[in-house]
Amino acid sequence: MHDVIVIGAGLAGLRCAGLLSARGLDVVVLDAADAVGGRQRTDIVDGFRLDRGFQVLNPAYPALRRSVDLTTLALGSFPVGVRVRTIDGMAELRHPVRHPLSIIASLRSGLVSGRDAVALARWAGPALVHPLSRLARNDVTVREGWDAAGLRGPLRTAVLEPFLAGVLAERGGETSNAFARLLVRYFALGRPGLPAQGIAAVPEQLAAHARAAGAGIRLGAGAERLSAFPGGIRVDLTDGDSVRAARVVVAVGPDAVADLTGLARPATNGLQTWWFAATDPPTASALLTVDGRGRGQGPVVNTVVMTHTVPSYAPAGRHLIAATCLLPHGSDPAEESDVRRHLGEIWGADVSAWELIRRDDIDDALPAQRAPLRAPRSPRYAERLYIAGDHRDTASINGALVSGERAARAILTDAGSSARAR
Template identity: 85%
Template sequence: MHDVIVIGAGLAGLRCAGLLAADGLDVVVLEAADAVGGRQRTDIVDGFRLDRGFQVLNPAYPALRRSVDLDALAMGSFPVGVRVRTEGGIAELRHPVRHPLSIVATLRSGLVHARDAVALARWAAPGLVLPLSRLARNDVSLREGWDAVGLRGPLRTAVLEPFLAGVLAERDGETSNAFAQLLVRYFALGRPGLPAEGIAAVPEQLAAHARDAGADIRLDARVDRVSVGGEGRVVEVADGDPVRAARVVVAVGPDAVADLTDLPRPATNGLQTWWFAAAEAPTTSALLTVDGRGRGPVVNTVVMTHTVPSYAPVGRHLIAATCLLPRGSEPAEENEVRHHLSEIWGVDVSAWELVRRDDIADALPAQQAPLRAARSPRYAEGLYVAGDHRDTASIQGALASGERVARAVLKDAGVSGSS
């Protein structure tokens, strides 16, 4: 019998397994897929490096800095700003502290009025200095949070709303105001980007650390059921023998947690990403581009190869376009996406080759107000639950949840661990 079985080799499960194995426990990780990573996967398709949906990695996440060697990822960083399609053309808004020379162009864009700039500063300031527990007191929706500070002009409607729609996977402002403030803090402190080898480089590094510490990671091992067995737990594996351990950590995604526990299925938001290949890029800018005119279905689009050239073969460009994927609604169709992209970029996109379309129904756990505190890692005797749906909907939340569960397991096992 093993000390711990971790079900799921996503970020939370791998981080948890690595910490437990490093402290001397006998750990087995069971993963249903053919590779580690969960929602952080990367595929090579016709020479293009395609993440499973548009992803970004923020080096300002504290749990990320604790978990991986960021230098080894050879990250390319997106510019800190946003490019906005307006009725009059294109406007670029950049981080005023990092790009002070851009302030004049920002003011001339007509998107930033003095009153809105002051309102945005009032809204964002608490997120820069207060812990999440304080931000979450008397939490309201993002929409209500912006209304409360008087943020109502084009900075909100043409810039912030379309930008955050792609980040939060919803456009109605129902997300927790406190959570949005936390994300803005991380955007202010870090420069999000992507590893040269794709987002999968993160879980692959975590898996390597776990294996080096002694963890056994088994792929293509789908778990059907977890039950009580003797003094521990029995995990039944499809097309395999049962595996037994004193303790079990359920670290699956929000779409599967209800299959292995009695927990309700967490609410999620969906995203759809279209990957296009082109011989010529539609712009020389590496900024993320949004449509400030309130049109759809595309919520953001970016030339990936201006930031991570390794995402495409030499001489080709990879363009990502992301749409919302609301549950119960029809997904965007290719002709709609191409038409909207031609308007956003101002170029003919008919020759662009569609490499792949990713429909991620459970892209992010919904973070509706009021924001709930991180859920207890203990679910039942000898049974624990980890994942971003137990913390915050982010890579930071997944890793922090894995760390929290590892500490609980070590404490319950009577091990004085370093994690």
């Protein structure tokens, strides 16, 4: 019998397993998939490196910095800014501190007024100095937060709203204001990017750390049922096998956690990503591009030439372009014809010759982080049973890792260890 079974080889589960194994516990990780990673997966398709949906990795995340060696990931960093399609053409807004020479161009774009700049500072400023617990006091929706700050002009409607729609996977402004400000803080402090080998390099490194510490990882081992017995829990697998342990951590995604526990299915937001290949890129810019002409123009919320940031995502002489759409539950996915039309308008280019490599429809891309923001949920769920995942903390890579750390600390405490997971 093992000390701990971790169900789910995503970020939360692997982080938890690595910490527990490093403290001498006998740990096995079970996952139904053929590779580790959960929602952080990368596939090689016709020589292109495709993540499961458009993803970014922010090195400003504290839990990421203490969990993996960022240097070995060989991160390619996106420029800190955004490119905006307006009715008059294309405008670029860059981080004013890192790119001070861009300030004049930003002011001339018509997207930033003095009043809006002050309102943005009023809204985002507290996130730079206060912890999330302070930001979450009297939390409201991000829409209400912007209204209260007086942020109403084109900086909001043409830049922030379309940009955050792709980050939060919703465009109604229902997300927690505190959470949105937290994300903006991380964007301000870090330079989001991607590993040269794809987002899967992160869970692969976590898995290597866990294995080196002594954890076992069984892939193709789907958990079907949990049943308690005196002194432990048995996990029945879909192949008829069973595994026993003194304690079990359920670290599956929000789409599957209800199947193994009595927990209500967490609310989620969906995203759809289209991957196109082209010989000639539509721009030399590596900035993420959004449509600032207002809603109703088309389904694409953001698009970017991936290979300007991570050339390893495509074979030599080719370019990879990502286009992301929202995928609301109960609605029809965007059609390729609408996506191509909208991309042509955004880029101002003929995209008809672009080759569609793959479309990723991810119904449960992110846990919905609605207002008011709740405090992180305890990992303790039942006797000897724990739950980890970003749906228990914040909807982010950082939230998943922190949740795994929290579950490990709880188990070490409950198992009678005086040491704490680091």
